[in-house]
Amino acid sequence: MKDFMDFSGALDGEDPTISQGADSFTTGTDYNGDGIMDGEAVYEDLNGDGVFDTITASVDTNGDGIVDFVSVYQDTNGDGFTDYSATLMDVDTNGDGIADSVFFGEDANGDTVFETTQIMDAEEWAMFTGSPDSGYVPVDEGGGFDAGYEQFNPAETDMSQVVGTPVADEQCWDYQGENGPCAIYAQVMAYEGMTGQDIDPQQMIDVATEQGWYDDGTSMEDMDKILNYLGAETEKSFGGDMEDLHNCLENGGRIVVAVDGNEIWYGNTETYAPNDPNHAVEVIGIDYSSPEPMVIINDSGTMDGHAITVPASQFMDAWEDSGYYYVEAYA
Structure with a gap:
């Protein structure tokens, strides 16, 4: 088995080793072989x-x-093979x-074939990164989103302190692409988690468009329409709180909430104004094992x-901008 370094194809035979306690290593690299350093490779131990x-x-x-090419290679499961890359x-x-x-x-699956490709002009790139002044950013930071974002790891928590089924439900996650309809994706993920059925988001986008539930956006009033179309029972309300989320998850339901995405992504309520409900996510669990509960989202x-x-306080700040609006769904 090739090790991760060789398998990535990015290192031209270099094989740096990590020293005790080190979590990053940077090398200058001559990628075109002309004897002049024209790039760098940064090796990181993220876990x-x-x-x-x-x-x-x-x-x-x-x-x-000026840097004009960036590639990221990751071994996310520790098996020695690249299973995620982006360019x-x-x-x-x-x-x-x-x-x-x-x-x-x-x-996204390490088969050396791009499943997602996009070409973005300056305006689209600014939207993608979330900042009009953005240059290149590490792709593994979510295309410019907060590097503090961490994924739930059941091996590092007391699962008896977790409500919901985040390990199973994260398998239903899907990426909406550059300007996809977040509320429709959130509903599809919620329904798949409840039923185990595989639903094509594009088909649901077509349905929502035909029915008038989606027109370059989804109103909060229509955030349950796809769930109802698929056969789920829903209740929607303003004024939700952590107890409402807990009870729904404990009773086997799934939750879609309207939030200010900037406060979820960046955790800064002042820099990215205005504070509006501009995004929808699915809540798949709450982890009470740390001093501050962590809300787990797709x-x-x-x-x-x-x-x-997402720390509960940060999540509540983002959720507040919709008046704590949520949809709870049951199969």
Whole structure:
């Protein structure tokens, strides 16, 4: 079995080893073989087990001193093989010799084939990263979302202190793409978690469009329509609280909430104004094992957004902007 470093294909035979206590290692790299360093490779131990599990390779391909190509390789399950990779690359779409867009490709299952590809102009790139001034950012940080985002790990918690079924429900997570309908994805994920059925989100988008439940957005009033269409029973209300979420999950239900996505993604209530309910996520669990409860969500709006843990206080701040609006669903 090849080790993760060789398998990634990003290191040109380099095989750095992690020193005791180190969690990152950076090397200058001559990617084109001209004797001049034109990039760097950053090796990181993100889970703290003493083994590098993430490599970020940044390259200046045209020698102008500006990075124009970034690839990230990750071994997320520790088996020694790359099982996630993503690439960002400047592209010239009009042939004038000037890069005017960014290509993004994502291989989410490690089969070396991009399942997701996008070409974004400057405006679309700013939306994708969440900041009009953004340059390249590590793809493993969710395309610009808060690097503090952490996924629920059942091996690192007391499962008797967890309500809901986050381990099973995270398997139902799906990425909505650049401007996908988050409320429809949240409803589909909730229904799949309840029933085990595999639902095509695009078919539900078509249904919602035809029925007038989706028109470049979903109103809070219509955040249960796809669940009802699929046969789930729902109740929706303003003024929810943690106890409402707990009771629904404890009774086998699933929850879709309207939040200010910026407060979920960035955890900063002042920088990203206005504070509006602009996003929908599925709540799949609550972990009470730490001093502050952690709300576990499936977020279709960010790459690798399955079973993300959000501190209860941060979640409540984001949820407050919708008047604590939620939909609880039962099969």
